[in-house]
Amino acid sequence: GQNIDQPTEMTATEGAIVQINCTYQTSGFNGLFWYQQHAGEAPTFLSYNVLDGLEEKGRFSSFLSRSKGYSYLLLKELQMKDSASYLCAVSRAAGNKLTFGGGTRVLVKP
């Protein structure tokens, strides 16, 4: 079966850094995605990792360790608009199916 865990909620201050962890247990691993979702809106793609290591994209970075079944999303220089839910999703090899974690709601305070 598939099991993906991430914290429910995190709070951080504008300008700070926040790290959102995601642990997973799955068969047929074919990569890990991070999506951002503002309340009532569709998820938007942030990053993808298939090999171990760090992928950096502007203020956002994502890390993967396949042997540990672990990923994190790092958000730097937080802005108020970063207040949203962040979804970790594992791609299963067959059919490009995604299994999502429950999402981490990040609240950025002034």
Place this chain on the structure above:
Amino acid sequence: DGGITQSPKYLFRKEGQNVTLSCEQNLNHDAMYWYRQDPGQGLRLIYYSQIVNDFQKGDIAEGYSVSREKKESFPLTVTSAQKNPTAFYLCASSVRQGRSYNEQFFGPGTRLTVL
């Protein structure tokens, strides 16, 4: 503009009625997906289709049905057999490239409320 459209944004139905949610994409994507999201939770896969006239059940297909008669369209019917149909429904699509990664693009969603 290329993208995925879902309509309507809000939908209300009486208990016991079937309802069909539309999903159209003009991205020329082969694969399409339907997810359900409940408050404060992640997305769960209902059905997916990798090619026209073919589709597979996802993790929570009971009480739902789909069709894929055209590449651009993947409508989802929520039947009266679905016990808890009130939810936010999201449609997505992606390019199909074998085992390569393919980002899924999401539509704006339809919030279905069954009264």
